[in-house]
Structures are given as structure tokens and as C-alpha cells.
Amino acid sequence: MISPGALLRAAPLDEPIETGSHLRGFGGVHGGLALALLTTAMAERAPATLLQRVTARYLRPLGDEFRIEVSTERSGRTMTALAARAMTQKDVHVDATAIFATPQPASWPTVAPPAPAAPPPEQCEVFTIPPGFVPISTSMEIRPVGPNRPYTGGAEPELTAWIRLLEDDEPPDVHRLIPLMDGLAPSYTAVLPELVLLPTVEFAVRPAAAGLKRAASPWVLLRARTHQAGADGWVDEGIDAWGPDGDHLGSARQTRLVRPA
Template identity: 70%
Template sequence: MIPTRTDGAVAPGVLLREPVGALVDPGEHLWGFGGVHGGLTLALLTAAMGEQAPGALLQSSTARYHRPLHGGFRVEVSPVRSGRTLSSLAGRATTEQGVHVDASATFGSPGRDSWPVVSPAAPAVPRPEDCEVFTIPPEFVAISTSMEIRAVGPDRPYAGGTEAELTAWIRLVEDSEPPDAHRLILLMDGLAPSYSAVLREMLPIPTVEFTVRPGAGLARAESPWVLLHARTHQAGADGWIDERIDAWGPGGDHLGSARQLRLVTGRPRDV
């Protein structure tokens, strides 16, 4: 039986457990800001690419967003290079209007070596149940009803703070499964842009490019909760933003890293 949400709509994790077909229509309940959620789109394209690299582990996946998806789309996958050590593939989300999202992914064969592991340490934060729930209005981001977000620290989106960073626990509400690579991609894109923490106006900050790299601790994940720390690495006066995101499990295992190239659209009121 395919799980659904309480309103009968198919939950996002279901789409990531099922084989990805040539045609995908996530439904408006899985939209982000202005179209199909970007993290979900990359997760679906990555899953489709992974179907052509059986047994290999995802090392990196990148999407470039050219235009929003406002409904169903066709998934196209093509091999770039296939070898014993690594495989590279390309994926696209297209409609009759052309290419909306193009993606690339690198998969590697499971290694047997025991090299030293290097990963960022998790920040000291309260447990999810000790943090307040942060609710994103579903009229802005419909897919937010499929997620539970517990804010950590004082920073909030569009609160005019001094630090361009956001920290929060996040999980899918449909079940208690720990994240795999595809769920991690989806959840990595679950927070508002970190740059929004220093703004007071709700200006759109869409993603232009999104890269996710799973970490060494993802294979040991046991909890559905993921701790995200997103910070703006640098931002120019022209609105282009380089954002970095790290994810950990409740036990401190580093689950992965991400990088987003964003662009502030619109103009501030005092300009």
C-alpha cells in the first residue's frame, strides 16, 4: 500500500522510494516557492540517474534551474561516462517549453579502503523536541506541510538579523525513516535561504544551482531528524549569493554538505 498524507495526497518520500518513470507529476502540494520544489526535483532526477548506476553510491549531484516547473515534466537520463570506479550521468526535467532543470551526478563503487575520515563537527544544539516549531505558510511553500521544522537559535527568515545563517532540525512527517541520499537532497533544500535572515522584506531568493554531496555518516543514519546549518558564505551587492549547508544526525554524524548559488530578485524599497 502506498502511504499518503492525511489529506490523501501522495507524500514526497513515496515518490523517492518508487522507480522514477519517464513522466512525473508531483502535484501542487509538493511545490516550493513558485513551482515544483527544487530539492524534490533534484532528488527525483538523481534517483533516475542512479537507476542506471546499480550498486554504486552517490558522490555528488548538481542541478541548474533554468525556469520553474508548474506541473508534470518528462525525465530524461543519459550516460556520460561509465567505468569500474565511477559513473557520470546527466538528467533533465523537460516540458513542451524545453529544458527547465538539467542535472549531473557522479556515482562511485563502494570502497574497501580505510582512509582517515574528515568531516565538520556538529554544533552544540538542543534536541529537536526542545526547540520551537517553525511553520512556513503553505500558501508560500506548499511542500512545507510535509515537513516539520524545529528552529535552533535566534535567527529567523526575514527578521532583519545580523547573521546570514539559519539552523534548524527538519524531518519528513510521513514516517520515521532515516534519510537516504534522495531524502537528504530533498531536506537539504527545506529551509528558507540563509541570506533571508538579514532581510526584512520578503523578496524571492531563488536557487540557480544546487549541489549536494552525501557524507560518511549518512550510511549510519537511524533517525528521521536532520540538523541543518545554512550560512551565506558570500553575497554581492548585485544579489548573487553563495550559500553553504551542512547536515548532521542527532548523534553528531555528518550526513552531507550542499552548496547553493542563489539570486535575490526584486528591489529593496529604499532603492
């Protein structure tokens, strides 16, 4: 069975892709992994550039076999805009858009969220997600920070945890960061007393190139917090990622919809 990192490194993105059921999330291919594959395919069209932002819309669950189509929306001197779709023979299941930019020398002031206080990962207990619920969780190690846990009816819609891919000790690059940022349970589940599903409708990632360039550890500290949740079940969540040295690695935004289990 191929691992997430190996798939991102080796998948022939111009041919049909087979992932296997062990890389599923809620009912289909894990959303973060699907977006990472789409991003990797788009990056091949924009060499010598840096990803600035990528956004995916999940139209229907993605099966274990699909193909990727990429198109160029704009190609300029400093910015390239691309689109990609994960498709079966009949339907588009995930579509994504991304902005890549040519690195430019500059000295503008930088702004990044500070990392939360957290003990090192080896001092935190492992949290195991039932493989039957999220099969791809067997490829990741999660060590929560603080008292919040999914589906415990807590007071705060926030989850903080260390996370890494189990397959190797490589630090995250932008493509490995994307599935890791989608590796925790939805933060809204921290205030829920019972199991419900919260599939992702839209997922946007903004990597922090400087932090990723300096990354030396496989561990990523994630803090996910629900900023808005309506009585109709629509949930807006923000996620930030840091390395063990406190470097900010990226930010993400998820729009989710609550569904009964």
C-alpha cells in the same frame, strides 16, 4: 495527495511524473525534490554504486507534470558520470549531472565538520512556513535552533534548525536527504528586514555515505550560512547536515539570486 518520500519511492521515472501543487516551492516543483527525482533516475543507471556528488541547474520553474531523460556521460570501472533533465514538451527546466562510484576498501583519514551545539528537536519550538508561500512546507517539520529567523534583519546570515519529513519515521537515505537539505529558508534572509524571493540557480549536494548508512532518526540538523552576497543580488550559500548523534550526513552548496517579492 502523494507525499515527497512516497513519490521518491514509487514514481515510475520512465513515465511522465505528476507531482501536484502541494509539492511546490517558489513557483514550481520544490527544487530539492526535483533534484532528488533526477538523482533517483540516474541511480537506476548505476546500480551497486554510491552517489558522490550531484549538481542541478534550474533554468526555469518546473510545472506539476514533466518527464525525466537520463544519459550516460562516462562509465568506467570505478566511476560513472550521468546527466539527467526534467523536461516538458517544449523546454528543459532542470538539468543535473552526477558522479557515482563503486565502493572501494580504503583507510584514508576522514574529515567532516563538527555538529553545532543544539538541544534535541523536542526541546525546540515548531516554525511554520505559510503554506501559500511554500506549499511543500506542510510535508516537513522545522524546529529552529538559536535566535535567527528569516526576514528579521539579524546580524548573521545563518540559519540552524532541525528538520524532518512528516510522513513517517524513516531515517534519511541519500534521496530523502536532498529535499531536506533544501528545506530551510535561504540563510541570507536572516539579515533581510523584509520579504524578497531568493530562487535557486544551482544546487550541489555531496552526501556522506558513512553517516547516512548509520542514520537511525528521521531528524536532520541543518546549518545553512551565506558565504558571499554581492550588491547585484547573487548569493552563495553552504549547508551542512548531521544526525542527532552528531554524524555528518552531507554538505551542499546553493547559488541564489535575489528577486523582489
